Amino acid sequence: MTYIRPKFRHPELPKNKLGYTISYYEGALSTLCAGCGHDSISAGIVQAAYEMNIEPHKLAKLSGIGCSSKTPAYFLSNSHGFNSVHGRMPSVATGANMANRDLIYFGVSGDGDSASIGMGQFVHVIRRNLNMVYIVMNNGCYGLTKGQDSATADRGSKNKSGNVNLFQSIDLASLAIELGATFVAQSFSGDKTQLVPLIKAAMNHPGFAFINVISPCVTFNNNVGSTKSYDFVREHVEATATIDFVPMMSEIKAEYTEGDSKMVKLHDGTYLKLHKLSQEWDPLNRLSAMNAVHNAREKDEILTGLLYMDPDSGDLHEMIQTSDRPLNTLTEKELCPGPEVLKNINADLR
Amino acid sequence: MSLKENRINDFVVRFANVNGTGSASANYLFCKAIFRMGIPVTPKNIFPSNIQGLPTWYEVRISEKGYLGRREGIDLMVAVNPQSMTADVASVKSGGYFLYDSSKKLQAEYMREDVNYIGIPLMEMCNEAFTDARQRQLFKNIIYVGALAALLNIDFSVFESLLGEQFKGKEKLIAPNIKALQMGVDYVHQNFKYPLNFYVEKRDLIGDKIMIDGNSACGLGAIYAGATVAAWYPITPSTSVVEAFMGYADEYRIDPVTGKRNVAIIQAEDELAAIGMVIGANWNGARSFTATSGPGLSLMNEFLGLAYFAEIPTVLIDVQRSGPSTGMPTRTQQSDVLEAAYASHGDTKHVLLFPSTPKECFEMTSDAFDLAEELQTPVMLMTDLDLGMNDHVSAPFEWNVNKEYKRGKVLSATALDKIEKFGRYLDVDGDGITYRTYPGTHPSKGSFFTRGTSRDEYAVYTESSDAYKRNMDRLMKKWETAKDYVNAPQLYQEKNHSKICLIFFGTSQFSSEEAMDILRSQNIQTDALRLKAFPFNRDVEDFINAHEQIFVIEQNRDAQMRSLIMIELGINADKLFSVLNYDGMPITADQITRQITSHLNLPNN
Ligand SMILES: Cc1ncc(C[n+]2csc(CCOP(=O)(O)OP(=O)(O)O)c2C)c(N)n1
Ligand code: SF4
Ligand SMILES: [Mg+2]
Numbered sequence: 001m002t003y004i005r006p007k008f009r010h011p012e013l014p015k016n017k018l019g020y021t022i023s024y025y026e027g028a029l030s031t032l033c034a035g036c037g038h039d040s041i042s043a044g045i046v047q048a049a050y051e052m053n054i055e056p057h058k059l060a061k062l063s064g065i066g067c068s069s070k071t072p073a074y075f076l077s078n079s080h081g082f083n084s085v086h087g088r089m090p091s092v093a094t095g096a097n098m099a100n101r102d103l104i105y106f107g108v109s110g111d112g113d114s115a116s117i118g119m120g121q122f123v124h125v126i127r128r129n130l131n132m133v134y135i136v137m138n139n140g141c142y143g144l145t146k147g148q149d150s151a152t153a154d155r156g157s158k159n160k161s162g163n164v165n166l167f168q169s170i171d172l173a174s175l176a177i178e179l180g181a182t183f184v185a186q187s188f189s190g191d192k193t194q195l196v197p198l199i200k201a202a203m204n205h206p207g208f209a210f211i212n213v214i215s216p217c218v219t220f221n222n223n224v225g226s227t228k229s230y231d232f233v234r235e236h237v238e239a240t241a242t243i244d245f246v247p248m249m250s251e252i253k254a255e256y257t258e259g260d261s262k263m264v265k266l267h268d269g270t271y272l273k274l275h276k277l278s279q280e281w282d283p284l285n286r287l288s289a290m291n292a293v294h295n296a297r298e299k300d301e302i303l304t305g306l307l308y309m310d311p312d313s314g315d316l317h318e319m320i321q322t323s324d325r326p327l328n329t330l331t332e333k334e335l336c337p338g339p340e341v342l343k344n345i346n347a348d349l350r
Numbered sequence: 351m352s353l354k355e356n357r358i359n360d361f362v363v364r365f366a367n368v369n370g371t372g373s374a375s376a377n378y379l380f381c382k383a384i385f386r387m388g389i390p391v392t393p394k395n396i397f398p399s400n401i402q403g404l405p406t407w408y409e410v411r412i413s414e415k416g417y418l419g420r421r422e423g424i425d426l427m428v429a430v431n432p433q434s435m436t437a438d439v440a441s442v443k444s445g446g447y448f449l450y451d452s453s454k455k456l457q458a459e460y461m462r463e464d465v466n467y468i469g470i471p472l473m474e475m476c477n478e479a480f481t482d483a484r485q486r487q488l489f490k491n492i493i494y495v496g497a498l499a500a501l502l503n504i505d506f507s508v509f510e511s512l513l514g515e516q517f518k519g520k521e522k523l524i525a526p527n528i529k530a531l532q533m534g535v536d537y538v539h540q541n542f543k544y545p546l547n548f549y550v551e552k553r554d555l556i557g558d559k560i561m562i563d564g565n566s567a568c569g570l571g572a573i574y575a576g577a578t579v580a581a582w583y584p585i586t587p588s589t590s591v592v593e594a595f596m597g598y599a600d601e602y603r604i605d606p607v608t609g610k611r612n613v614a615i616i617q618a619e620d621e622l623a624a625i626g627m628v629i630g631a632n633w634n635g636a637r638s639f640t641a642t643s644g645p646g647l648s649l650m651n652e653f654l655g656l657a658y659f660a661e662i663p664t665v666l667i668d669v670q671r672s673g674p675s676t677g678m679p680t681r682t683q684q685s686d687v688l689e690a691a692y693a694s695h696g697d698t699k700h701v702l703l704f705p706s707t708p709k710e711c712f713e714m715t716s717d718a719f720d721l722a723e724e725l726q727t728p729v730m731l732m733t734d735l736d737l738g739m740n741d742h743v744s745a746p747f748e749w750n751v752n753k754e755y756k757r758g759k760v761l762s763a764t765a766l767d768k769i770e771k772f773g774r775y776l777d778v779d780g781d782g783i784t785y786r787t788y789p790g791t792h793p794s795k796g797s798f799f800t801r802g803t804s805r806d807e808y809a810v811y812t813e814s815s816d817a818y819k820r821n822m823d824r825l826m827k828k829w830e831t832a833k834d835y836v837n838a839p840q841l842y843q844e845k846n847h848s849k850i851c852l853i854f855f856g857t858s859q860f861s862s863e864e865a866m867d868i869l870r871s872q873n874i875q876t877d878a879l880r881l882k883a884f885p886f887n888r889d890v891e892d893f894i895n896a897h898e899q900i901f902v903i904e905q906n907r908d909a910q911m912r913s914l915i916m917i918e919l920g921i922n923a924d925k926l927f928s929v930l931n932y933d934g935m936p937i938t939a940d941q942i943t944r945q946i947t948s949h950l951n952l953p954n955n
Contacts, residue, residue, distance in 0.1 A: 028810075056797075057793050057796075072799070078793070080800070081797075083799065083800065083801040083802070083803070084802070085802060090623070090626075091625075091627045092629055094581075094616065094627045094630060095633075096789075098614040098627070098630075098636065098638075099630070099633075099635060099638070100790065102790070103789060103790050121619065124618075320611065320614060320616075321609075321610050322610060322611050323608060327613070327631075328578070328634055328788065334612055335576035336574050337573065337602040339749045339750070345747065346747055349562045
C-alpha cells in the first residue's frame with residue numbers, strides 16, 4: 001500500500017530560491033517499519049534537495065530491490081523514479097545517464113542489493129565514474145526478506161534470532177576508495193546534521209559519489225550484540241570532520257587552511273568546509289583516506305563524514321567523449337546519415 | 351577418370367586451412383572474384399572456437415540458379431591443412447578434385463581411387479619467390495587462388511581490380527600479390543589440363559546486389575535507426591554487430607563542430623548489465639540496443655521481464671548459435687526461438703523479428719526500434735551465426751528520404767499541460783498501448799514511478815488483485831494490437847494451389863526455396879510462407895488453416911517454431927510436420943527434400 005500524504009500544509013513554510021517549500025520535495029507516505037533508519041535518510045534527501053534548490057523533474061531516482069530500494073517512492077514525488085531489479089540499479093542508471101547527461105541521477109541501494117547480488121555492478125559503476133549519487137542504506141541484513149545476514153554484517157555480530165555471523169564483512173566504503181571512487185563518504189541515519197551536507201556535496205560532485213549510510217533495521221537487526229544497532233553505532237561512531245556545504249556566491253575568496261578547518265574548492269566554485277577532527281587525514285589523498293578508515297576499524301570505530309574526494313575527476317561522458325547535447329535530444333537530422341550516404345555504402349559492397 | 355559433361359557455374363569449393371594463417375583474406379578474394387563475374391555465390395566460414403592453430407574451413411557454393419543455401423558434396427577441396435587431411439580427403443565427392451601442397455609427397459593413406467589429385471608445391475614455390483617469413487605464409491594462400499583462377503576459368507583482370515581496391519594507399523603490396531597469383535596460374539598452365547570439367551563463366555546475375563555479412567548490416571541499421579546508446583558484452587557470434595556499429599559510428603556520429611560523439615557505446619561487465627543499460631537508456635528516451643547470443647540471452651531474462659511488465663522499449667539482437675549451454679559456440683542454429691518468445695518468469699510474450707538477408711538485417715533492426723517504441727516492449731531480432739558472420743549476396747540497402755522514426759506515444763510538456771491527470775498505464779486509446787513521459791519533461795506533471803511490481807493505471811504500487819489483472823489483460827490487448835504492427839509474412843503464391851505447404855524463417859529461406867524447386871521437379875507442388883515476426887500476423891493463421899499438411903522447417907532439435915505455432919494458434923499437432931537440422935551447419939535443400947518426401951504418401955499425391 002502507498003498512502004497519500006495529507007495535503008494541508010502550514011502556509012508560512014519557508015520557500016527555497018525556486019519558490020518551493022520543503023513539502024514539494026516529499027514523496028508518498030512511507031510504508032517502512034516505524035523507526036527504520038531508511039526513513040531518516042529519505043528525510044535527509046528531501047532536506048538536501050530542498051536546500052540545494054533542485055528542480056525535482058531534473059533529477060531521476062533509481063533503486064534496486066529491498067526495503068531501502070523502496071524509499072525513492074517516499075521522496076521527490078515530482079521526479080521520475082525507477083525501482084529496477086535486485087542488484088542491478090547501477091546498470092539502469094548508467095544507461096539512463098548515457099541517454100541524458102543533464103539530469104541528476106540519484107541511486108539508492110541496500111547492503112544486500114549492493115554487496116551481494118549487485119557487487120559486480122557496484123564495482124563497475126565505480127570504475128566508470130558514472131556521474132551519480134549512490135547511497136547504500138546499510139543495515140547489515142536483508143530487511144525485506146526478514147533479516148538474514150548480509151555481506152556487510154560484521155564478523156561476530158549477532159542478529160535477532162541469536163545467530164552469530166561467521167564471515168568477514170565487506171566494507172563498502174574502503175572498497176569504493178580502493179576501486180578509485182571519486183567521492184566516498186560514510187554516515188549514520190541518526191545523524192542528520194552530518195548526512196544532509198554530505199548528500200548535498202554528493203549531488204554537486206561531477207562523478208561517482210558514494211555514501212555508505214549505516215541505517216539500523218529496527219525489526220531484524222537492532223538487538224544487543226548487533227554491530228548495526230542504533231546503540232552500537234552511536235557508541236562507536238567517530239567523525240572525520242564536521243562538514244558544511246558552502247554554496248557558490250558566498251564571500252569566500254580563496255582556499256585556506258586555518259587550524260582544524262579546511263576549505264575544499266569544488267569544480268563549480270562551491271566549497272566544502274571541513275572542521276577536521278583527525279589531524280593525519282587529508283580528504284584529497286586516497287592513501288590517507290584508506291589509512292584513516294583502516295585505523296578506525298582497528299579501533300572498532302565507525303569512521304563517518306567525508307572520507308575521500310577528487311573534486312576534478314572526469315566522468316564517463318568525458319572519458320568516452322559524448323557530445324554535450326543529451327543524446328536523447330538528437331533527431332533524425334543528426335543521427336541518420338541518409339540515403340545518399342547509403343548509396344556509397346552499397347557501392348563499396350559490390 | 352572419364353570426363354563427364356561440363357558443369358558451368360554450379361559447384362562447391364571447400365578450403366581447409368589453419369586459423370590465424372591469413373587464409374581468410376585469400377579465400378575472400380576468390381569468392382569476391384566470382385561475385386564480380388556476376389555469378390551468385392555463397393561462402394560459409396566453418397571455424398573453431400579458438401584463436402590460432404586449429405582447423406578452419408571456408409566453403410563456397412557457386413550457383414547459376416541463385417541458390418544461396420549450403421549444398422552438400424564438395425567438388426573441389428583445397429587442402430592446405432595437414433591436421434584435417436583425413437577428413438578432408440573423405441569429404442570430396444566421388445569424381446571430385448583434391449588440391450594439395452605437394453612440397454611434401456602425399457601419403458598413401460590419403461589416396462582415393464575416385465578422386466583427382468592436383469599437387470602444387472605451394473611451400474617450395476613460396477620459399478623460392480619470397481624471403482620474408484610472414485610473406486611466405488601469406489602468399490602460399492594467394493598462389494592457390496591463382497591456381498584456382500586457371501582451373502576454374504576466373505577472369506584474371508577481376509583479381510587485379512579487387513587487389514587495386516583492397517590495397518588503395520598501399521600500392522606497394524599489389525605487385526607481390528599479383529606475382530603470387532600469376533605463379534599459381536602458370537603452374538597450372540604448365541602441369542595440368544585446365545579448366546576442370548566444372549568452371550565459371552561470366553554472367554549478369556548479380557545486378558545491383560551487394561555482398562556483406564548480416565552483423566554489419568545490423569550495425570548499420572542501428573546507426574540509421576538513430577540508436578545512440580549501445581551496451582554489450584562480447585560473445586561470438588554477436589560481437590561483430592557492435593563492432594560494426596562502432597566502426598560506422600566513428601564515421602557518421604562525430605559532431606562536425608565539436609568533434610564529440612553522438613553515441614555512447616559501453617562494453618558492460620556482463621550481459622545483465624548490458625541489458626540493464628539498454629533499459630535505462632530507453633526509459634530515458636534514447637534509442638538503445640544490445641547484441642548477444644544464447645548464453646547472454648539466458649542471463650538477460652530477468653531484465654526482459656521487467657521491460658515487458660514496466661513497458662520499456664528494448665532492442666536486442668540475438669545472433670543465435672548452437673546450444674544448449676556453451677554448445678557449439680561457432681556453429682549456427684535457430685534454437686533460441688522459444689526462450690526468446692517467452693523470456694523471463696511469469697506470463698510474458700515478446701515480439702520477435704526474423705531476418706533472412708543482410709538487407710533485412712538492416713531494415714528489421716530499424717523496424718525493431720520503431721516497434722519497441724510504438725509497443726513499449728522488448729523486441730528481439732532473431733538472426734543467427736550463418737546470417738551474421740557469413741557474407742551473403744543481398745539486395746542493396748534502401749532508406750527512404752522521408753522516413754521518420756516512430757517514437758510511439760510520448761507526451762511532451764505541452765501535451766501534459768492539456769491533460770487533467772496523467773496516467774502512465776491508462777489505456778486512453780483502447781489499443782492497450784499507454785502514454786509515457788521521459789524524465790525531465792515537465793516540472794510538476796508527468797512524473798511516475800517505474801517498477802516491476804504491480805501498480806494501478808497511475809503507476810501507484812498496489813497489491814489489488816483487480817488492478818493486477820486489469821493490467822495483465824491490457825498487456826494481452828497490446829499483444830493483439832502488436833499483430834497488426836509487426837512485419838507480415840512473405841507468401842510465395844497469390845492463391846494457394848496445394849494441400850501441402852512449407853513454413854520457414856530466417857536462414858532456412860534459401861534452402862527451403864531450393865527444396866521447393868526440387869520438389870516441383872518431382873511433380874510435388876507446395877505452397878510456402880516465410881515467417882518474419884512473432885506474434886504471428888493474422889495472415890499466418892489463415893495460411894495454416896488453408897492447408898492439410900504443413901511442414902515447418904527449422905534449425906533446431908526440438909521443433910521450437912512448430913511448438914510456438916501450436917501454442918499460439920492452437921493448430922492440431924497432426925497437421926504439423928517437422929523438418930529439422932541441428933548439426934550446427936546451415937540446413938541444405940537435400941535435407942529438406944529428403945525429410946519432406948519421407949512424410950508424403952507419394953503415389954496418392
Ligand atoms: C533476483 C532476486 N533474488 C532475491 C530477491 C528477494 N529479495 C528481495 S529484497 C532482498 C534483500 C534486500 O536486502 P537489502 O538490499 O540489504 O535491503 P534492505 O531490505 O535490507 O533495505 C532479497 C534477497 C529478489 N527480489 N530478486
Ligand atoms: S524490515 Fe528493517 S529495513 Fe525493512 S522497513 Fe523494517 S526496519 Fe526497515
Ligand atoms: Mg539491508
